[in-house]
Amino acid sequence: STVPKRIDPKKARRIYSKAKSISKAMQIGLWNQPPCTSEQIPGKLSLCIGMPVMIRYNEATELCITRGQEARIVGWSAMKYPKWPGRKYLDVLYVELINPPHPVNLPHLPKNVVPLTRNSESIEAQLPNDEYVRISRSQIPVLPNFSMTDYSSQGKTREFNVVDLAECRNFQAVYTCLSRGTSLAGTLIVRDFEDTLLRGELDGALRQ
Secondary structure (H helix, E strand, C coil), X not given: CCCCCCCCCXXXXXXXXXXXXXXXXXXXXXXXXXXXXXXXXXXXXXXXXXXXXXECCCCEHHHCECCCCEEEEEEEEEEECCCCCXXXXXEEEEEXXXXXXXXXXXXXXXXXXXXEECEEEEEEEECCCCCEEEXXXXXXXXXXXXXCCCCCCCCCCECCEEECHHXXXXXXXXXXXXXXXXXXXXXXXXXXXXXXXXXXXCXXXXXX
């Protein structure tokens, strides 16, 4: 029989763990992996009051709890983890929405403060040894929001706009980054970048 062709020969084939259960060492490894190894659903969230976060999914559009909405942490509640003495898992995260489309007022909570609860998702997560394992993860749908890509910044406005143009792939990305700022005084370019990003010729598709 012939071997089927791979859709993308350059893309590495995933190797899956043969473990039938998750050991404690494997569990700790999964917790310590960055979100990009588990479909942007982090194994753990290191939190502090005032920390900026971004909401990942449309949880309640009428309350402005939507994908891409920015917020800051104002509190949380955690539960004891029976299988791991001395550890707790996040139960509810309270965040203050930053510039929501409209004011949000919930009983017993300050203005624009909303609770976020855990979601359970079936994902493929990468272990520290580069093997993959299929797991079900329960997590609050947020990510730290200290920085973002040019793609994620589309449609947003920044009074203070700190950008790294050296990471931009083309002039469209440069435009996206710089146009987020509201003023020249509030824009900071953190390092030098190749001026060919701005002076190169248009490709054929754009010329047409």
